[in-house]
Amino acid sequence: MYALKNKVQLVGNIGNAPEIKEIAGGKKVANFSLATNEVWKDANGEKQTETQWHRLVAWGKLAELIEKYTSKGSEIMIEGKLINRSYVDKNNETKYITEVEVRELMLMGGNPQNKVA
């Protein structure tokens, strides 16, 4: 039921090398960014592209898959949920961030690293 109440689906390219951390107990967490492009034609018939940068987090088995099979530029599709949280930075300032926690992952297209090689 909760998958229906808070659901995000994104298709895009990974924007940075996924940062993998191991936390207590050996569980892994992956942090990375994902770009989604929206393409449309404006009134003059010219192609316009708008890019949104999403902050993504994946835990456990999903983090391992991200680490093993993806890199900067990989095209992936994910389903997840929106998480809004706050933290206090070094300057004692409260920062609010929005993350998408990955629930399902699908690798798409080719791996750009292989293509270049």
Next chain:
Amino acid sequence: MNNLKNKVQLIGRIGTDIETRKFDSGNLKASFRMATSENFKDAQGNKQEVTQWHNIIAWGKLAEILEKYTQKGSEIMLEGKLVYRMWETKEGEKKYITEIETRDLRLMGSAPKTEAGAIVIAPAIETNDDGLPF
């Protein structure tokens, strides 16, 4: 195709008043916050609830519907896209905000807004004396 690439679906309650703003172009923008809650049992078997607060915006017709038919506490379902933007405060500080731009909306549950702003409560269903529900 753009709809598949960046899609958000939320079911929850409106947690603030609907703020509307009319632009010179005639376009109406509505903004509000919405809560989605998740219940689960922790390792000790105690019920826990985690609530996420989302910033929502809607344009045009959708904004009109929200203004007219919903209020703080209304249960809604929406589909939209994730949008991130940056703005500067008067002090020149950069602030980042994440919003969900509504694409499709569905009003759920009861408690519609009447003209007086009162909540309409459905009359109790009458039952026969023999206790059968029909």
